[in-house]
Amino acid sequence: xxxxxxxxxxxxxxxxxxxxCGKDSGGTEAVSTKxxxxxxxxxxxxxxxKQLDENTGRYGEGEDINKNPMVDLAVEKLGIKMExxxxxxxxxxxxxxxxxxxxxxxxxxxxxxxxxxxxxxxMIESGKxxxxxxxxxxxxxxxxxxxxxxxxxxxxxxIKDGKTYGIACTPFLTEGQVMIIRQDWLxxxxxxxxxxxxxxxxxxxxxxxxxxxxxxxxxxxxxTYAGDSIYNTGWVADPVILFSANxxxxxxxxxxxxxxGQLVYGSIHEGNKKTLERMAQWHANGWIFQxxxxxxxxxxxxxxxxxxxxxxxGRPWAIGSVRDVETVCPEAVIKAYPNILQDSGxxxxxxxxxNDGWLMxxxxxxxxxxxxxxxxxxxxxxxxxxDFKYGYLEGYDYDIVGDTVVYDSKLxxxxxxxxxxxxxxxxxxxxxxxxxxxxxxxxxxxxxPETSAQIKAAAxxxxxxxxxxxxxxxxxxxDELLPxxxxxxxxxxxxxxxxxxxxMEKQIxxxxxxxxxxxxxxxxxxxxxxxxxxxxxxxxxNEWYQSVK
Numbered sequence: 001x002x003x004x005x006x007x008x009x010x011x012x013x014x015x016x017x018x019x020x021c022g023k024d025s026g027g028t029e030a031v032s033t034k035x036x037x038x039x040x041x042x043x044x045x046x047x048x049x050k051q052l053d054e055n056t057g058r059y060g061e062g063e064d065i066n067k068n069p070m071v072d073l074a075v076e077k078l079g080i081k082m083e084x085x086x087x088x089x090x091x092x093x094x095x096x097x098x099x100x101x102x103x104x105x106x107x108x109x110x111x112x113x114x115x116x117x118x119x120x121x122x123m124i125e126s127g128k129x130x131x132x133x134x135x136x137x138x139x140x141x142x143x144x145x146x147x148x149x150x151x152x153x154x155x156x157x158x159i160k161d162g163k164t165y166g167i168a169c170t171p172f173l174t175e176g177q178v179m180i181i182r183q184d185w186l187x188x189x190x191x192x193x194x195x196x197x198x199x200x201x202x203x204x205x206x207x208x209x210x211x212x213x214x215x216x217x218x219x220x221x222x223x224t225y226a227g228d229s230i231y232n233t234g235w236v237a238d239p240v241i242l243f244s245a246n247x248x249x250x251x252x253x254x255x256x257x258x259x260x261g262q263l264v265y266g267s268i269h270e271g272n273k274k275t276l277e278r279m280a281q282w283h284a285n286g287w288i289f290q291x292x293x294x295x296x297x298x299x300x301x302x303x304x305x306x307x308x309x310x311x312x313x314g315r316p317w318a319i320g321s322v323r324d325v326e327t328v329c330p331e332a333v334i335k336a337y338p339n340i341l342q343d344s345g346x347x348x349x350x351x352x353x354x355n356d357g358w359l360m361x362x363x364x365x366x367x368x369x370x371x372x373x374x375x376x377x378x379x380x381x382x383x384x385x386x387d388f389k390y391g392y393l394e395g396y397d398y399d400i401v402g403d404t405v406v407y408d409s410k411l412x413x414x415x416x417x418x419x420x421x422x423x424x425x426x427x428x429x430x431x432x433x434x435x436x437x438x439x440x441x442x443x444x445x446x447x448x449p450e451t452s453a454q455i456k457a458a459a460x461x462x463x464x465x466x467x468x469x470x471x472x473x474x475x476x477x478x479d480e481l482l483p484x485x486x487x488x489x490x491x492x493x494x495x496x497x498x499x500x501x502x503x504m505e506k507q508i509x510x511x512x513x514x515x516x517x518x519x520x521x522x523x524x525x526x527x528x529x530x531x532x533x534x535x536x537x538x539x540x541x542n543e544w545y546q547s548v549k
Contacts, residue, residue: 032079032370040079044370048427049086049101049112051094057420069393070422077387080374082427085109095119102126110365111427113169115357117157121489124160129360131163135368141376143383147171147434154355156548157487168355170432175315176474176481177238177350180322182310183335185212185220193337197245200311200340201278204287207310213329222282224309226300227292227513229253230267230506234351236314236321237300241339242279244348247271252509254351255486255541263485263545265538267505268529273522276512283513293510307332313339316470323464336470338477352481356430374427381423382432384451391452392422397431398452407456408463437475444472488548491540497533504529 032044050065059068065084075081086101086109088094098119101108108128114120123129140148148154154168181193186203189210194200204222206212213220226237232253234240243266244251250258250269258264266272282288289295289303304312305322307329312322316336325332339348361368380386390405391398396419398405399412409416423431439453440460449458461468490498508525511517 032367034079039077040370043075043079043081044367045081045083046111046365046367046371046374046427047083047085047107047109049088049094049098049109050084050427051088051091051113051115051429057424058418059420063420065425068420068422068425069396070425073387073393073422074374074377078370078374078377080370082374086112091115102128108362110362110367111359111371112362113357113427113429114166114360117487117489120157120166120358120360121160123360124158124165128363129165130363130365131165132167132361132368133164135372136164136167139369139372141372144372144376144379151354153483153485153487153548154358157489158358158360159548166358166360169357169359169428170430171355172433172435173478173481173483174235174353175317175436175471176352176477177235177241177313177315177339178336178470178473179339180304180312180314180319180334180336180470182207182212182325183333184331185310187333188212188214193335194340195338196340196343197242197275197278200242201282201287204282204311205285208285208287212310213307219308221289221309222287223311224289224300224303225292225313226295226297227510228294228296230502231509232351233297234353235297236312236318237297238313238350239279240350241313241348243272243275244350245340245342246274248342248346249349249482251349251351252505254482254484256482257485263538263541265534267509268526268534273519276509276522277519279513280515280519284515293514316467316474319467319470320464334466336466336473338473339480347477347480349480349482352483354483356428359427378423378426378428379432381452382434384453389452390455396420396422398456405452405455405459407459437471437478440468440471441475443468485545486541488541488544491537491544493533493536493540497537501529501532501534501537504532 032040032042035041065087071082085107086097088097095116097106098112098114100106102122114123148167148171151168151171154171155164158164158166179193185207186193189206189212191203191206194203207220207222211220224237225239226233230253231243232238232240232251240251247266247269248271249256250264250266250271252267252272254266255263256266279288283290289300289309292300301312301314301318301322303309305324305328307325319334319336322334325334339350342348377386381388381392391407394400395412395416398407401411401413406412409419439451439457442454443449443457443461447454449455457468457471504525508517508521512519512521
């Protein structure tokens with residue numbers, strides 16, 4: 001594979017040269033044309049696939065996935081009907097159905113999201129998806145090209161032999177994680193929020209041993225986290241900053257560049273051994289969640305919500321999810337803080353997601369102009385322009401009560417419970433975003449909100465100032481977010497060995513923390529990881545990296 005470069009126009013230019021100048025990317029002649037009002041006439045149908053998000057809300061009477069206000073509005077405004085012909089529930093169910101479509105057992109939609117790099121590779125190998133280089137150049141609006149320019153690495157998984165076979169779903173940098181702390185516990189014990197690993201240890205010890213809730217019982221501890229994966233959830237109950245405090249950017253589960261520009265796997269970095277040694281001590285002392293190894297992110301978060309743990313790490317929206325602690329403990333006060341630093345003063349890094357899957361296109365789909373018309377239209381809500389200045393549909397994802405735009409459905413007129421969410425009912429699983437942190441940072445400076453994102457941020461500052469403040473904290477530290485630099489198809493050795501290596505990694509990390517193995521077992525793990533396929537995988541990962549960066 002030839003090198004792809006770091007701007008969309010250059011990516012497309014190079015890809016076109018490599019693919020052979022003048023070759024068609026799959027055909028873009030439309031079967032319907034726009035009328036004078038810019039609407040397709042007759043109505044043009046685009047068949048799509050969806051993984052249904054559990055937070056889509058409830059359909060109204062007589063509504064369903066293909067008959068609802070968002071589908072109807074696209075027909076009315078654009079003359080484009082989005083028809084879902086493949087619908088999956090959870091990720092596994094969706095992937096199974098998509099693979100059936102790939103093999104011919106089901107119909108392959110015109111446009112469909114793909115969430116795994118192996119599936120992308122299989123789609124390209126099948127010859128059933130189209131290269132879209134010329135379509136992007138010709139039909140993608142400039143404002144969308146500017147977004148994709150910021151995240152060129154999102155193209156890496158869908159580039160094959162110089163051709164581009166898809167686009168990332170709404171590329172943007174996810175909000176970073178913050179430390180969410182029981183401020184009332186800090187105040188009672190005369191403590192400040194920790195800024196280093198040593199201070200973190202001091203706080204979690206005090207939260208465990210000094211009865212911060214004042215009930216005279218030993219029923220609290222310092223820190224809750226999830227350890228059922230590889231100690232890197234990427235969103236909530238994530239302990240990764242504790243590892244980064246010693247390992248820098250080489251935290252568990254991530255591929256990052258070393259000083260020579262080579263990708264190395266973080267979990268084998270010596271710095272993580274230091275954190276494991278500390279966590280083993282904390283676990284033995286009862287200062288951290290004792291059942292983390294068998295607990296997922298949501299259940300670990302509940303330890304904070306139930307008033308048991310004093311520190312929880314997660315994205316700012318998680319503050320809203322743990323507000324129930326105020327019901328369990330009426331005196332509870334929660335506050336978001338920046339993550340701890342390395343001893344050197346450098347930040348402790350964390351993972352970042354820059355897209356949620358990729359959109360791919362049936363080789364026989366000939367309406368790419370219509371697709372990009374629709375895709376740009378649903379982005380109006382993110383830009384606060386066009387039909388969607390405040391949101392998608394009044395009375396659904398927002399309402400205007402008097403002269404005020406409100407986003408909490410309980411404050412609608414009339415109030416709505418579990419409303420249909422139009423932003424989750426497009427070709428995408430989630431509402432398009434540009435930068436979830438910046439609007440909160442803008443509003444915090446005192447500006448008059450203008451865009452829908454700023455108006456919503458201002459509303460959040462009134463309804464949940466601690467959550468809004470969390471977004472500001474996250475935004476001020478967005479440079480600490482490090483996307484995984486390996487996002488390609490699993491390498492040949494990965495397909496054979498990665499599951500085994502991941503099991504080995506999870507086992508040794510857990511055993512050390514739980515005191516079942518001595519800290520020196522980490523060194524043996526590193527040796528075995530390398531000899532049992534890790535070194536070969538590292539070589540293959542770097543061969544891929546050199547081919548795309």
